[in-house]
Amino acid sequence: MGKRLFVTSRRGWRGLGVVAALLGIVFTASALVLLRERPVRIDPGDPNQVALGKRLYATACASCHGVSLEGQPDWQRRLPSGRLPAPPHDASGHTWHHPDDYLVRVTQLGPAAYPDGYQTDMPGFHDALTVGEIAAILAYIKSTWPADIRARQNRLNVTR
Structure with a gap:
């Protein structure tokens, strides 16, 4: 056999x-x-990511948040519509009070990222920008912050 x-x-x-x-x-x-999907990398020390973010910020964000990240005038005072003007993204604003994952989510989803009833003119950019492009914009924004502000914001990312 x-x-x-x-x-x-x-x-x-x-x-x-x-x-x-x-x-x-x-x-x-x-x-x-x-x-x-890998976790998004936001590196304000990466000159290529920052340069890309600066270009994207100029086309997608500066019309509301200001060419120099200064935000709209009286950004903490509600408009007649009940909505707040666009805040600054420089050290004088509150962007650095939030961890990276929150900043990415708000940029992607706009009003859908906020609690029910929160009124904002911030659009969602999920159809216009990739997560990598949003990360580049945030890298650019973070690159303009003083070292102590950047360190404080980075601690928020570690504790989450």
């Missing part, structure tokens, strides 16, 4: 089916891990 090269019993076929199913699960799980 020669050696069998093929599985011919039901038991053998079932075993191959189980192995194939397990391999499918392993490959699917591996693909999901590889395709999962």
